[in-house]
Amino acid sequence: MAQIFSRYADQSLRLALVAIFGGALALMTIGGILVRSDYTTLKGWVVEQPVPFSHQHHVGGLKIDCQYCHTAVADSALATLPPTETCMTCHSQVWTDAQILEPIRQSLARYEPIRWNRVGALPDYVYFRHDAHVHAGVGCSECHGRVDTMPLTRRVETFQMQWCLDCHRDPAPHLRPRESVTDMSWNSQQDRRELGERLMQAYHVDARNLTDCNLCHR
Known part of the structure; x- marks a missing residue:
């Protein structure tokens, strides 16, 4: 019986299948690692706030x-x-001119809540x-x-x-x-x-x- 496809074509198909399944497995593995990584879960990351509250x-x-x-x-x-009024319970008396607390003072003056993250x-x-x-x-x-x-x-x-x-x-x-x-x-x-x-x-x-x-x- 005559061979329809060359030996090279047969090998290429097998290599392509191995590459496809291997690539899929690699993507699944990388995806699983990424989902559990600190980059995704944000574990250990500091969340930026409008005021750097300590x-x-x-x-x-x-x-x-x-x-x-x-x-x-x-x-x-x-x-x-906490609403701004809670912060100002103390900061109307202490650190009253601190630049870092300007967003708090502006929040109180404008009746706009601080948008904490x-x-x-x-x-x-x-x-x-x-x-x-x-x-x-x-x-x-x-x-x-x-x-x-x-x-x-x-x-x-x-x-x-x-x-x-x-x-x-x-x-x-x-x-x-x-x-x-x-x-x-x-x-x-x-x-x-x-x-x-x-x-x-x-x-x-x-x-x-x-x-x-x-x-x-x-």
């Missing part, structure tokens, strides 16, 4: 509690960002409540890190689904007494798992349904 100074130095600015964190889904933003399709986590005993630093050491606020976790699920599958080691939720330096002499399991019972945290899809996606 949690290190206000929380670490002045010992201002998280709820002084994030007033609704224990009562609503959103932690809320969110650091721990989640996608719109994720249903998340701060109050539920606060009442369960999840400390602020579990998700936001030691902000009391941050001159400029950065994201310390990926906030991806796998990260959330790791905690939801085993919440006990991440829990603390409710009165210590905003304490950045909190540490327990007790075994964290044993303490967490007792708190789960006290705060009625049922881990059996914490990985249900409709808990976070509604």
Whole structure:
């Protein structure tokens, strides 16, 4: 039987198929790495703000509690960002002429809120409540890190689904007494798992349904 295609054409086809499948595999691998990279998740990145607010100074130095600015964190889904009036409670008396605070003064004069940029933003399709986590005993630093050491606020976790699920599958080691939720330096002499399991019972945290899809996606 006569050969329709030359040996060279046959080899070229095989090489082309190998290149196509190899390229597809490489793209999938690179895509998987990129999705989990800090470039995509923004983990470790500082988010630029209209005013370079220092949690290190206000929380670490002045010992201002998280709820002084994030007033609704224990009562609503959103932690809320402080209005200009909260900032001016102090800065009408201190650093009154500081150039760095000019946007704050202009905000008050014009009755226009400061447009703060969110650091721990989640996608719109994720249903998340701060109050539920606060009442369960999840400390602020579990998700936001030691902000009391941050001159400029950065994201310390990926906030991806796998990260959330790791905690939801085993919440006990991440829990603390409710009165210590905003304490950045909190540490327990007790075994964290044993303490967490007792708190789960006290705060009625049922881990059996914490990985249900409709808990976070509604």
